Amino acid sequence: MKKHIITALVENQPGVLARVVGLISGRGYNIETLNVGPTNDPTVSRMTMQVPGDNRVLEQVTRQLGKLVDVIDVTDLTSAPCVNQECLLVKLAATHAQHAAIAALTERFGGRVLASQTDAMIVQLTGDSKQIVDFIDLLAPFRMLDISRSGIIAIARGGRP
Secondary structure (H helix, E strand, O other), X not given: OOEEEEXXXXXXXXXXXXXXXXXXXXXXXXXXXXXXXEOOOOOEEEEEEEEEOOHHHHHHHHHHHHHOOOEEEEEEOOOOOEEEEXXXXXXXXXXXXXXXXXXXXXXXXXXEEEEEOOOEEEEEEEEOHHHHHHHHHHOOOOEEEEEEEOOOEEEEXXXXX
């Protein structure tokens, strides 16, 4: 099943997130990842959603979102030239002997160690979803105590605002 990346510029008002999520879930569609944050305009927020489904799902979701009063613009970035990233934080149980191996693996992926204690480490990685999944897979020999993923954020390439 294809994972569609949809962004929506929305008015930064109470209840907008609930209306958008309610619209999508009310039609039986799932939001796999959701990220909301402010833009350079304090009255506007950008929502980035990853919604699995076929093209019919994508068409219905984007059309229905466009009808909401608080939605300013909806963009399908699934096939468009864009940059998308995700942030990962992982807390690992780590003996002193494992610290160097975890740090080297993290550095190899372009991540960094954020905290290091005698029995644990917290590492951060930013990258596309495949890079995040590959990194998590390589951490399998270590005991993961906690994991937090931001979900996808995306922005179109080029000069279009």
